Amino acid sequence: xxxxxxxxxxxxxxxxxxxxxxxxxxxxxxxxxxxxxxxxxxxxxxxxxxxxxxxxxxxxxxxxxxxxxxxxxxxxxxxxxxxxxxxxxxxxxxxxxxxxxxxxxxx
Amino acid sequence: xxxxxxxxxxxxxxxxxxxxxxxxxxxxxxxxxxxxxxxxxxxxxxxxxxxxxxxxxxxxxxxxxxxxxxxxxxxxxxxxxxxxxxxxxxxxxxxxxxxxxxxxxxxxxxxxxxxxxxx
Numbered sequence: 001x002x003x004x005x006x007x008x009x010x011x012x013x014x015x016x017x018x019x020x021x022x023x024x025x026x027x028x029x030x031x032x033x034x035x036x037x038x039x040x041x042x043x044x045x046x047x048x049x050x051x052x053x054x055x056x057x058x059x060x061x062x063x064x065x066x067x068x069x070x071x072x073x074x075x076x077x078x079x080x081x082x083x084x085x086x087x088x089x090x091x092x093x094x095x096x097x098x099x100x101x102x103x104x105x106x107x
Numbered sequence: 108x109x110x111x112x113x114x115x116x117x118x119x120x121x122x123x124x125x126x127x128x129x130x131x132x133x134x135x136x137x138x139x140x141x142x143x144x145x146x147x148x149x150x151x152x153x154x155x156x157x158x159x160x161x162x163x164x165x166x167x168x169x170x171x172x173x174x175x176x177x178x179x180x181x182x183x184x185x186x187x188x189x190x191x192x193x194x195x196x197x198x199x200x201x202x203x204x205x206x207x208x209x210x211x212x213x214x215x216x217x218x219x220x221x222x223x224x225x226x
Binding site: 001032034036038043044045046048049050053055087089091094095096097098099100101 | 142144151152153154157166168169202204207210211212213214216217218219
């Protein structure tokens with residue numbers, strides 16, 4: 001199975017900061033990577049698919065990049081609503097895997 | 108509106124089985140794979156598998172093979188996830204989620220079903 005490793009596990013930041021989260025795959029997944037945001041007690045929300053495509057309705061301050069085995073999610077200017085946990089997820093030959101998550105906390 | 112509505116919370120004893128339902132509305136049921144994702148208390152997301160509601164084909168994560176069964180009833184646009192031989196560490200919130208074709212991302216999620224396994 002493909003393993004997904006996110007870093008950091010926790011990130012402390014302030015409103016207005018530029019934030020970057022990294023996700024590494026244990027083997028090549030081309031661009032089959034998605035990013036989700038989850039708030040406590042809520043279902044996850046799709047932010048980015050195919051590594052860099054912004055889901056409809058998601059603010060443009062969110063962006064994704066990468067291919068192969070290394071990917072990033074960037075929030076250009078952190079807003080109060082963005083404090084949450086973020087997960088990457090890969091697809092490869094009918095199998096899916098999530099990263100372990102990155103919690104973005106208020107500094 | 109496009110939504111997935113899951114069945115209510117369950118409390119089960121170790122060794123029992125649980126069956127959770129996920130009813131689709133507002134979109135063509137047969138046009139999307141449906142995944143099941145588990146989240147233990149305070150933990151991350153864990154993919155369990157998917158079902159193709161059109162064909163009934165399934166693909167399960169290796170960890171759950173032999174214990175999970177995903178089925179569907181197209182007449183009522185509902186998919187089911189049954190997990191057997193429950194253990195205390197199966198206590199979790201279970202989500203169903205729709206996968207948009209050729210996107211390979213889950214764009215619509217159910218509200219989650221809490222399953223508690225306790226003697």
